[in-house]
Every structure is written in structure tokens, then in C-alpha cells.
Amino acid sequence: xxxxxxxxxxxVQLQSNDVQRRHCCFSVHCRRNRRMRIYxxxxxxxxxxxxxxxxxxxxxxxxxxxxxxxxxxxxDLAKGDARIYTAQSLKREDVQAGLHSSAVSLNRTQGRYxxxxxxxxxxxxxVFFKGDGNLPQTMQDFHGTYSFWLRLTPEEDLPxxxxxxxxxxxxxxxxxxxxxxxxxxxxRKFRLGVFSDYKFWNPQDLKWDDIPDRERPLVTVDKPxxxxxxxxxxxxxxxEFNGENQESVASLYLNGISQGDVRRKQRFTWxxxxxxxxxxxxxxxxxxxxxxxxRALTAAEMKQVFQLPKGIKSLR
Numbered sequence: 047x048x049x050x051x052x053x054x055x056x057x058v059q060l061q062s063n064d065v066q067r068r069h070c071c072f073s074v075h076c077r078r079n080r081r082m083r084i085y086x087x088x089x090x091x092x093x094x095x096x097x098x099x100x101x102x103x104x105x106x107x108x109x110x111x112x113x114x115x116x117x118x119x120x121x122d123l124a125k126g127d128a129r130i131y132t133a134q135s136l137k138r139e140d141v142q143a144g145l146h147s148s149a150v151s152l153n154r155t156q157g158r159y160x161x162x163x164x165x166x167x168x169x170x171x172x173v174f175f176k177g178d179g180n181l182p183q184t185m186q187d188f189h190g191t192y193s194f195w196l197r198l199t200p201e202e203d204l205p206x207x208x209x210x211x212x213x214x215x216x217x218x219x220x221x222x223x224x225x226x227x228x229x230x231x232x233x234r235k236f237r238l239g240v241f242s243d244y245k246f247w248n249p250q251d252l253k254w255d256d257i258p259d260r261e262r263p264l265v266t267v268d269k270p271x272x273x274x275x276x277x278x279x280x281x282x283x284x285x286e287f288n289g290e291n292q293e294s295v296a297s298l299y300l301n302g303i304s305q306g307d308v309r310r311k312q313r314f315t316w317x318x319x320x321x322x323x324x325x326x327x328x329x330x331x332x333x334x335x336x337x338x339x340x341r342a343l344t345a346a347e348m349k350q351v352f353q354l355p356k357g358i359k360s361l362r
């Protein structure tokens with residue numbers, strides 16, 4: 047072989063070695079990059095899981111009351127009395143522990159997450175939980191959250207007149223009261239009512255019909271998404287009640303989305319002995335997974351609760 051031929055072979059060999067070295071370095075670099083990507087992915091997943099766990103822990107710490115209606119009408123968790131009660135009327139004078147209404151039963155299989163309360167007809171009888179210990183305390187900076195699910199087609203299922211799936215008060219609907227209701231007009235609107243002590247919000251004792259709509263402490267949803275074919279999530283948050291200077295805010299959520307606020311100073315005074323969490327007043331439909339928290343959940347937390355895979359039990 048000539049001198050030029052040998053030189054050419056050495057050149058080719060050197061080029062080949064260089065390519066191999068570069069390929070090796072490239073492979074090492076790729077493996078390092080891949081390891082770094084996996085490392086950072088694991089770190090991000092860890093941070094996300096820690097954040098999720100912290101959120102879950104925060105919600106658990108705030109939970110005062112929970113009735114899943116899975117196997118029992120009594121509450122699963124209660125800081126006060128866990129038993130459900132039946133009264134013969136809204137006056138709540140003749141009261142028995144347990145479900146004793148022909149209009150309400152425990153449906154063990156068709157709830158949002160298991161069982162549910164099933165309201166089958168309008169009735170004068172009322173089912174309720176006692177509020178003492180199960181509701182946030184009405185001190186300065188009174189705040190909290192109510193959370194539950196409904197299933198009904200309002201225009202087809204509800205009887206004539208106003209219907210309150212939830213009403214919380216020690217007196218009546220317009221005196222230190224929270225409620226959600228369906229209006230008597232068809233198509234039915236859905237409303238959140240937040241009424242301070244009567245003399246505080248209506249010092250002139252005006253008739254209801256004389257109070258302009260814009261001055262009524264209501265959030266109204268003209269076309270609510272309720273249907274017998276699916277469950278609808280209802281959430282209510284309230285904060286800065288009973289404060290001296292702050293504006294109080296109560297918000298209504300449907301399926302995790304805010305529907306509006308009541309913004310005004312609020313003053314609530316409750317008698318513990320009479321305080322009641324009344325369910326399904328004139329209501330026909332299903333009611334499930336009722337929870338009370340001792341603080342106003344954030345918008346992100348309301349969406350999180352709406353998306354819990356097993357409802358409030360997912361937190362426990």
C-alpha cells in the first residue's frame with residue numbers, strides 16, 4: 047500500500063474514533079438529561095402531593111359536621127349531637143329522635159356517593175339536626191361553609207309554593223337565617239338567602255313586598271342546572287359576619303362555580319337551644335353528603351370539594 051493510502055486509512059480511523067467518542071459523550075449527556083428530567087419530575091410530583099395533602103389536612107381540620115347518609119340518617123361526624131330529629135311542624139315543639147316522617151326515607155343505594163335522604167312528598171313534618179356545636183359560633187368574625195348535593199327536576203318534582211332544601215335558624219326564615227330555596231314561580235329560580243337578626247337588617251320593619259329586589263339579601267340564579275338525571279353540588283361560604291367594620295360576604299356555588307355574593311354587614315344572634323339545621327322543607331328530591339366547615343373555604347377549595355372522588359369521606 048502506498049504512503050498516501052496508509053495516511054488515508056489513519057485519517058478514516060481517527061474520524062471513526064472521533065465519531066465514537068462524540069456518540070459516547072452524546073449518550074452520556076442524554077442519559078444525564080433523562081435522569082435530570084426524571085429527578086425534577088419526581089420533585090414536582092412530591093411538591094404537588096405535599097400541597098394536596100396539606101389542602102386535604104386543612105379541610106379536615108375545618109370540618110365540623112358530616113352526614114354521608116350511607117347506612118344511617120345520623121351524622122358520621124358531629125361536634126354536637128349527631129342524631130337526626132323529626133318535628134311535627136316548623137315550630138319544632140313535638141320532637142322525636144330519628145326519621146319518623148312518611149315523606150322522608152333513607153335511600154341506601156342511589157345517593158351521590160352511596161346512600162342519600164329521599165324526600166317523596168310535601169309534608170308539615172320537618173327533619174333536622176340540632177345546631178348547637180355543629181355550627182360555627184356566632185362570635186365576632188363569624189364564618190363558615192355549608193356543602194351538599196341535590197338531585198331533582200324542579201319544574202316536574204316540586205310542589206307549588208316555596209321550597210327550602212336547607213334552612214338554618216333558631217327563629218324563622220327572615221331572622222338570623224341562612225337558606226337556599228326554589229321560588230314558587232315557574233320556571234323555578236334558585237336562591238341563597240342570608241338574613242341577619244331581623245331588627246338589624248330591617249330596622250323600619252318594612253313589608254317584604256316594599257323592599258326593592260336590589261336591597262334584599264339574596265343571590266338569585268335564574269336558570270339553575272338541577273336535573274333528576276344528575277346530581278348538582280351546592281356550596282355556601284360566609285365570612286366576616288358580626289364584625290364591627292368589615293363588609294360581610296356570603297357566596298353561593300353551584301358545581302364548584304360561584305353564582306354571586308351577598309355583600310353587606312351581617313349580625314347574627316342565635317339561641318343554642320333552638321338552633322336547627324332543617325333539611326327538605328316542602329322539598330321533593332334527593333339530598334346527600336351534607337357537611338359544615340368552621341371557616342369560609344376559598345374558591346379553589348370549593349372546586350376541590352366538588353371534585354372529591356368519594357365526597358367528604360375522601361377527607362377522612
